[in-house]
Amino acid sequence: MNTPSVPADPSSPNPLPLLLTQGDVCGIGPEIIMAAAGRGELAGVVVLGDVDVLRRAAGCLRSTDDGPRQPIAVLDDLSDLAEVPPGALAVLPMRTPIAGLADLPWGRIDARAGQAAAACIREAVAQVMAGRAAGIVTAPIHKEALFAAGEPYPGHTEMLADLGGHDGRPADVRMMLANDELKTVLVTVHCALREAIERVTTQAVLSTLRIAHRTAAQWGQPAPRIGVAGLNPHAGEGGLFGREEIDIIAPAIAAAQAEGIAASGPHAPDTVFMRARRGEFDIVLAMYHDQGLIPVKYLGVEQGVNVTLGLPFVRTSPDHGTAFDLAGTGRADPASLIAAVHMARRLLAGS
Ligand SMILES: NC(=O)c1ccc[n+]([C@@H]2O[C@H](COP(=O)([O-])OP(=O)(O)OC[C@H]3O[C@@H](n4cnc5c(N)ncnc54)[C@H](O)[C@@H]3O)[C@@H](O)[C@H]2O)c1
Numbered sequence: 001m002n003t004p005s006v007p008a009d010p011s012s013p014n015p016l017p018l019l020l021t022q023g024d025v026c027g028i029g030p031e032i033i034m035a036a037a038g039r040g041e042l043a044g045v046v047v048l049g050d051v052d053v054l055r056r057a058a059g060c061l062r063s064t065d066d067g068p069r070q071p072i073a074v075l076d077d078l079s080d081l082a083e084v085p086p087g088a089l090a091v092l093p094m095r096t097p098i099a100g101l102a103d104l105p106w107g108r109i110d111a112r113a114g115q116a117a118a119a120c121i122r123e124a125v126a127q128v129m130a131g132r133a134a135g136i137v138t139a140p141i142h143k144e145a146l147f148a149a150g151e152p153y154p155g156h157t158e159m160l161a162d163l164g165g166h167d168g169r170p171a172d173v174r175m176m177l178a179n180d181e182l183k184t185v186l187v188t189v190h191c192a193l194r195e196a197i198e199r200v201t202t203q204a205v206l207s208t209l210r211i212a213h214r215t216a217a218q219w220g221q222p223a224p225r226i227g228v229a230g231l232n233p234h235a236g237e238g239g240l241f242g243r244e245e246i247d248i249i250a251p252a253i254a255a256a257q258a259e260g261i262a263a264s265g266p267h268a269p270d271t272v273f274m275r276a277r278r279g280e281f282d283i284v285l286a287m288y289h290d291q292g293l294i295p296v297k298y299l300g301v302e303q304g305v306n307v308t309l310g311l312p313f314v315r316t317s318p319d320h321g322t323a324f325d326l327a328g329t330g331r332a333d334p335a336s337l338i339a340a341v342h343m344a345r346r347l348l349a350g351s
């Protein structure tokens with residue numbers, strides 16, 4: 001280690017650090033990390049990234065409330081965290097540095113940014129799978145930059161499923177978006193809407209119900225009431241607007257109920273989220289990305305957290321993306337990243 005930083009979070013029951021990947025260096029990831037650190041939210045967290053990128057990001061904040069420059073402690077190894085003094089941000093640099101990252105223009109798709117983002121994710125998974133870290137929080141990546149870097153994954157979720165799998169098979173994971181009022185778990189994630197409809201099968205709905213039911217104990221809901229959305233308007237209106245509810249979704253719900261899962265539906269998608277928000281369901285199962293994510297994000301990008309369910313480790317993320325329109329301005333809100341760190345700690349504590 002060659003500068004001062006933070007000891008493991010003393011309020012955390014888990015002595016291992018949380019790892020925070022820096023995300024796409026052309027986006028807001030680095031500056032919301034520095035803003036969160038400036039608010040004292042990253043004790044016990046080690047950022048995996050590029051020190052010059054983080055210093056550049058700190059520079060963006062000078063004219064904001066998060067402005068006072070955060071000391072950065074550069075670690076040689078995660079075990080150095082114990083020596084880090086309070087108030088500084090611990091950073092584990094990328095094993096293979098990529099030249100010029102801190103000179104890339106803000107707000108642009110760049111293959112080097114995608115390559116760096118992927119390298120940090122891989123390193124984070126390697127550390128957590130080796131038992132050297134408690135869990136992973138990821139700052140936003142740009143999917144086109146990831147693609148430009150030659151990565152075959154449409155997002156973190158699929159990449160983490162692959163890296164966290166075993167016997168050559170990816171882990172069976174699902175995306176959950178959560179805030180204090182709503183939790184939504186998706187049957188299908190990053191694919192075209194036409195393809196998502198094809199992917200809504202009885203097996204996919206049933207597996208999603210099982211994963212949501214099994215993992216909910218981690219956030220203190222051991223027998224969650226799961227409201228299942230239909231696919232079609234008014235959940236098909238008795239077959240008038242499509243038969244997927246009758247032929248595909250209802251049999252999955254019946255099978256889940258037979259296993260003791262408190263699933264109900266299929267419910268009309270346009271009202272199921274309102275009903276959940278009023279307290280009728282703990283989780284809404286949504287059939288495709290926008291059906292499930294729009295209601296959560298509409299309640300405010302600052303409070304949503306993305307959680308990957310079904311991995312052999314904890315992974316959370318802010319619910320927003322790289323916000324290229326804001327990158328480098330210092331005006332991006334770090335609240336969702338901070339919520340993601342809090343959620344990871346809560347999941348690790350098992351409540
Ligand atoms: N966690 C992730 O890695 C993640 C999540 C969502 C989207 N993405 C990716 O990010 C890229 C850009 O996506 P997009 O433009 O659709 O969504 P976005 O979330 O980046 O931006 C949408 C809008 O929200 C605003 N916004 C986002 N975060 C904000 C913050 N912290 N504070 C204030 N305003 C904020 C932006 O300025 C923009 O107006 C895409 O490649 C997308 O796939 C990544």
Ligand SMILES: N[C@H](C(=O)O)[C@H](O)COP(=O)(O)O
Binds near residue numbers: 318
């Ligand atoms: N679907 C997510 C969202 O819109 O919030 C986002 O694409 C992030 O996905 P990953 O966590 O898989 O990168």
